[in-house]
Amino acid sequence: MAGATADEREILVDLAVRQSPPLLHRPQEMASLPIPQELLPDIFLRLPDPADLARASAACVSFRRHITDRSFLRQYRKLHAPPLLGFVEIKGEFHRATPPYPSASAASAVALAADFSFSFLPAPACEWFILDIRDGRVLLYRSYLRIPGTAFKLKEMVVCDPLHRQYLLLPTIPDGVFASAGKWHTFLLHHGDGGGGDEEAAEETAFKVIWMARLGDKLVALVFSSTTGQWQAGPSHSWINAFDGLSRSQYAYGCFYWVTDCRQKLLVLDTRRMEFYTTDAPPEAKCDGDANIAIVEAGEGRLGMFVLPFGSDLTYIIRRNNVGSSGQWQLEETISIDYETYGYHFAGSMGGHLFLEHEGDLFLLDVKTLQLETVSVGTSECQLLWPRAYSNFPPSLLSSPTVASGVEKGAEKETLEQECTASSSTQ
Incomplete structure (x- = not known):
């Protein structure tokens, strides 16, 4: 509206x-x-x-x-998106929006009310690391070593609401599945539209988590639903060696995107159809292996991509006739970068906004106007560690819990392990 x-x-x-x-x-x-x-x-x-x-x-x-x-x-x-309140680093340090950004006062209220140290999670709180943030929810994990000096094993995952101090401990992924998995990615999904009455109220605390990993010659996804409290086998995709170096996931229009290590392809997970597919990356993305790449919603269902090679201009490309894996990329804008702005890094994106970080300061770039706006002024010149945007309604009449507290038992591990094994072996 x-x-x-x-x-x-x-x-x-x-x-x-x-x-x-x-x-x-x-x-x-x-x-x-x-x-x-x-x-x-x-x-x-x-x-x-x-x-x-x-x-x-x-x-x-x-x-x-x-x-x-x-x-x-x-x-x-439902009609109004919650305001951007700041950014949270991987260990929970909250960098609130500062004046003159419009939501600065709301961000101050959240900074006082929320617990981004996660002291309400199962102790010790220092073991928890952030994986993803979406809809006011935070997905975290902690791990332990199988044998000293070897790769870690995923121990627990939890989804929490730091503003209302509520959390849901997710069922563990079966050992047989995790032991055979290669590099894995985990991320939160937006909640869907609800029904009415009690169902609508429950929908506000409903969410899904996707755990994606390589099993054999396939990419396999497991999907956790807070509604059922279970992990279920999700979509799979034939493995390509180029996917060994997948980038951090990016979200737009109900899809998650990863840029392959060779910069030739984009791996896409369509969460509406729950299926994987690949599509060509624009030529600009292949220019420099060290380039920053961010995917945004360009409006009218079109996919946008920002590319920032080190020491070069910022390039904005839009995919026309964006339908599934098809679509033609077209250069939309080139923004000159002078020497004083070197050191900018992409800090993610949300809808039609690109976030950039420079020496502890955080900025927002609107894809419609291409105007840069300061969101948060840092207290040091140190680069932030994996900052993620945090949006929510401030503590007020609009504030509502986004997670229903509890510990779910989950599905039978043996059944899920059999489903994943069958998925990875099916050609």
Whole structure:
């Protein structure tokens, strides 16, 4: 739904005055008929800023009754994306948005209320490392060594909500599956649209986790659902040697993307169809093995890619006629980079925004305007360690838990192991 215009804001202010209890000295001729109660929720849904919604709820009892209704709040959260509040490093250090960024005040509230040290997780908290962040949820893991001096083994994974201090400990992946796996990737999925009533409320805390690894000559994915509390065998894909060096996963339009080590292909996992496929990377991505590459949503369903080779200009490419694995890449823009900006690194992307980091400072680049905006000013000139964007509604009437606490037992390990073995051996 579109944001409120200046005229609509004036109407809302007028509504607050007209719906408030009349003052004794107010001239009788100033009184007017009240706005029908059934229209108020539709008006409030047009407020683009959660702060405006909070102010409206304080205008009078009638406003507050509509705005604090659980059904209304769920609808508002679906229509309005939560604000970007900052970035979290791999060990949980939170770099909040700072003024003049619009959500700086909300970020300050979250910095005080949330626990990014994860002290509420099973001890010791220092063992947990962040794998992914999405929808206010954080996916973490901890591991232990099989034998001193050898590769580690995944011990536990957990999805938590640091703002509400709730977590769900995931069932362990069967030892037989993990022992035969090559390099693995794990990431969170966006929650889907819910139903109504209790089902809709439960959907707000529902999520999925995907664990992807090489088993034999195939890429195999396991999918955990918080609804069932189980891991299930997911899609598989024939293994290609170039996938040994897959990049960090990137998300756009319901798909996860990885750039192969040779920069010739993109591996894609379509989470809507739950299937893998490959597509050609643009020529610009092949120019430099050390180049920063970020995938964004370019609008109208088109895929965008930023490429930043060391010491060169920033290139923006869009894939036209974006349908599945087909589509033609086309150069959209080249942005000159002067010597003072060397040292920029991509810090990920979210929707139509690219995040960059430079000596502890974090920036946002809007793909529509290509304007760079400072999000967070760092306290040191040290490069941040794997910063990930954190978005959520601040602690207020819009804040709602994103994880239902508990420990799930999961599916039978033997059954899952048999499914994965069969998947990896099937041609």
